[in-house]
Amino acid sequence: MRSRHSSPRHAVTSWLMLAIGLLLLAPAAWAQSIQPLDRIVAVVNQGAIMASELEQRVEQARSQLTGRGIDSPPDQTLRRQVLEQMINEEIQLQMARSANLSVDDTELNRAVRSIAESNNMTLDQFADAVEADGLTLASVREEVRRELIMRELQQRQVGSRVNVSEREVDRHLDQQGATQGVRYRLAHILVALPQSPTSDQVSEAQQTIQRLRGELQAGADFAQLAAAESDGGQALDGGEIGWREAGEVPSVFAEVVPQLEVGEFSQPLRSPSGFHIVKLLDREQSGQSAGGQNQRDRARQALFQRKANDELDIWLQEIRADAFVEVRL
Numbered sequence: 001m002r003s004r005h006s007s008p009r010h011a012v013t014s015w016l017m018l019a020i021g022l023l024l025l026a027p028a029a030w031a032q033s034i035q036p037l038d039r040i041v042a043v044v045n046q047g048a049i050m051a052s053e054l055e056q057r058v059e060q061a062r063s064q065l066t067g068r069g070i071d072s073p074p075d076q077t078l079r080r081q082v083l084e085q086m087i088n089e090e091i092q093l094q095m096a097r098s099a100n101l102s103v104d105d106t107e108l109n110r111a112v113r114s115i116a117e118s119n120n121m122t123l124d125q126f127a128d129a130v131e132a133d134g135l136t137l138a139s140v141r142e143e144v145r146r147e148l149i150m151r152e153l154q155q156r157q158v159g160s161r162v163n164v165s166e167r168e169v170d171r172h173l174d175q176q177g178a179t180q181g182v183r184y185r186l187a188h189i190l191v192a193l194p195q196s197p198t199s200d201q202v203s204e205a206q207q208t209i210q211r212l213r214g215e216l217q218a219g220a221d222f223a224q225l226a227a228a229e230s231d232g233g234q235a236l237d238g239g240e241i242g243w244r245e246a247g248e249v250p251s252v253f254a255e256v257v258p259q260l261e262v263g264e265f266s267q268p269l270r271s272p273s274g275f276h277i278v279k280l281l282d283r284e285q286s287g288q289s290a291g292g293q294n295q296r297d298r299a300r301q302a303l304f305q306r307k308a309n310d311e312l313d314i315w316l317q318e319i320r321a322d323a324f325v326e327v328r329l
Contacts, residue, residue, distance in 0.1 A: 061081070073228035083327065087325055169299050182246045185243050186242070186249070187239040189239050191231060193205050250310060262282055
């Protein structure tokens, strides 16, 4: 006599059919429940950059450019620029981890508070402004932590390469003349060259920088062109490198910048990093005119900063050349 109860196999089959039926009845709900899988967009040594991380940074960059009144480059160009920046950061953060560098919460809190104060905000107001931009204070804190760690790494790696002699200080003071106490606000576009470039690579970079200067002469916006085309670390800031005392202006620009009118840009300039176009955004008197030892100390500090900036560009090229990078865009 056959049992009146269903067999286990029949029960499983029934549940399967019920589940399939529900899926067929509600395909939209089923599709919405599926989340797209994240994927790797770049391998950097033993690390990886994920598509979700890239998209988040692209949105931040687009918002940052909009906030500066700069039109964003096409999506593909912006992704390339942002990914290149993320690759350089990842290389440095890996080096920092190997060197056991870290930033404690006290130092981090001090840095975040300083950022808020520089924007004339309290911490609560800063947190509200961050959230209004679609971010969280926690994510901003982690970004600041990364920046502090990379700065510490750069100071250790680059600072040891820099030495300023008394003779250099004397020569700097003799040459300063009319530029004493002057500050310059600068922006630049870089077409990078690898270490030990071939003649073909140099020729191609020269053609690119001449094309970019031609576009500027035809009326292209400098900041927009920098955001789309520059290989410099400040590309997503419209190429702006900020205010520099006369003695802190990068060596490649030092002789040219004092000759520029505000709003004017230079001829292409060559450095170990590649070819540059620098633009003078503004100039002002800094009001520093004390003499004696204070003047020598400031001159020494300015020369150290200038040489450190020059060395930083070279060092960044070196670590990128030594890293294994595979882009999967």
